[in-house]
Amino acid sequence: MGKLIKLVQPTGDLKKEPNKDATLPVPLPVVMVQIKGKYTALDRKLWALLLHLGWDELETKSQLGKWHELEEAEVRRIIRRFSGTKGMNWIWESAQRLTETTVRYVRVDENDKRWKGITSLFTAECPESDERDGIFRYMFPAALIPILKEPERFARLRIQFLLRLKSKYSVTLYQLFEAHVNKRVPVVEVEVEELRTWLKVPEGKLKRWDDFYQKALKPALEEINKNPEEAGFSISFVLKRGGRGGKVQAIKFKINKTASRFELESKILATQTAKETARINTLVPPFRGTTIYDKARKIAHGLDVHVLEQEWREWIIKNDMKIDNPEAHFMAFIKAKIKKLYKQI
Structure with a gap:
């Protein structure tokens, strides 16, 4: 079946159901020692909380350079509920430290080329003190979004326990x-x-x-x-x-x-x-019967048709494509694969 891309997701809802377990998958480079900066325990808590709250909008906001917005009172309420931290100034002070904290990462692009990078963990803004409107705006670096959403290796943090x-x-x-x-x-x-x-x-x-x-x-x-x-x-x-x-x-x-x-x-x-x-x-609905495999073997030049099917399905899932005629598309995929292989010989 290939890798299940969407398995890496948070669970729970800290706003609607704060008493039910909430978890957050965090890439190991962010958890471990590839982080440099004044990264305090409170900063770790705030970063994890905001990532959990903003998870569903990472690709429509952070990745496109748009702000996530939360009421400061909401952030304060959740943190205070579990850790007892009071006041408001700490939110901005913590946000400042997070913007000065960097993380090193490695990613693989669509051509399987590996890239190493470095970025800040966070970006934030709020109005000047005399114009505070109670809204806290934050953004995660666009370069981190694919790594956050589809980490190769991650830790699943229990948010309530972390905050306590x-x-x-x-x-x-x-x-x-x-x-x-x-x-x-x-x-x-x-x-x-x-x-x-x-x-x-x-x-x-x-x-x-x-x-x-x-x-x-x-x-x-x-x-x-x-x-x-x-x-x-x-x-x-x-x-x-x-x-x-x-x-x-x-x-x-x-x-x-x-x-x-x-x-x-x-x-x-x-x-x-x-x-x-x-x-x-x-x-990609499952194929019915074995006829398609017999046809595939005739053009596969000895390649394992089931391995080819797995590669084909992974490619479709990766590109989030809806296929109207799966059998015809699979055959075209094999022909393109064979043509590419012969070009390399």
């Missing part, structure tokens, strides 16, 4: 672990100095292991492990010691999914797969 976390180190660790929880072996081993960099520990602070552990790492892990059902996992770890005096050199974290997490993910996948299958069948 208090420690800036908890927020970063949660996103880090969420990026690894679906690996075949959900283990993260990291050197202490690299972990300090990921957590953005201020330069010159918490340099001793005991201080770093007691004031940063331990409280963050305890906050995440305090509610494994809401996080979707719990964390255990072992210390890697070496050198003179058995100094802690690295930490090996193990991410343990909860039973309810397994159940929820199965439901999400089943629902979204069913929707995508229905969409694909509308675009």
Whole structure:
């Protein structure tokens, strides 16, 4: 069937149903360490919240250079509901930091050429203080939209849990672990100095292991492990010691999914797969019988017709085309493919 392009979508509605689970898929380069700037825990929360709220309009607004608009009171209400943050000035201060934060990315174009790039995470504006109209305008960089909408690898963040976390180190660790929880072996081993960099520990602070552990790492892990059902996992770890005096050199974290997490993910996948299958069948109805394959083999010059069919369906899905005569279109696709191959010989 090819890749299911539309499987990567948020779930839930923070405005209409704030008590129901809301999740957000975020590309790993944004979650991980390919971000440079003064990126605080509150900034991570605001960016994730605004992405969730604006997801359905990314291609009709951000990608076209148009503003998303929200009432500041709405943003404040949602954040305050889950994290207790009050006031209004923090929204603009956070937005300023986000615009000064950059992310590195890699994308593949329609010709399978790979491009590397760098862009800011965010753009925002609001009227001057004496003309404030209560509307907050924001935009995500156009270059990021395809990556946000169709990431090759992503972490599915639980928005309510993210917003409730208090420690800036908890927020970063949660996103880090969420990026690894679906690996075949959900283990993260990291050197202490690299972990300090990921957590953005201020330069010159918490340099001793005991201080770093007691004031940063331990409280963050305890906050995440305090509610494994809401996080979707719990964390255990072992210390890697070496050198003179058995100094802690690295930490090996193990991410343990909860039973309810397994159940929820199965439901999400089943629902979204069913929707995508229905969409694909509308675009390209399944062939009836085997006659079309017999015809295809006569012009395929030995190529596997089922592989060709998969490539053809993926091409149609990618271009979101509605085909009136699928069999004729499939045969034309094969002829064009063979013609291109012979040109290359």
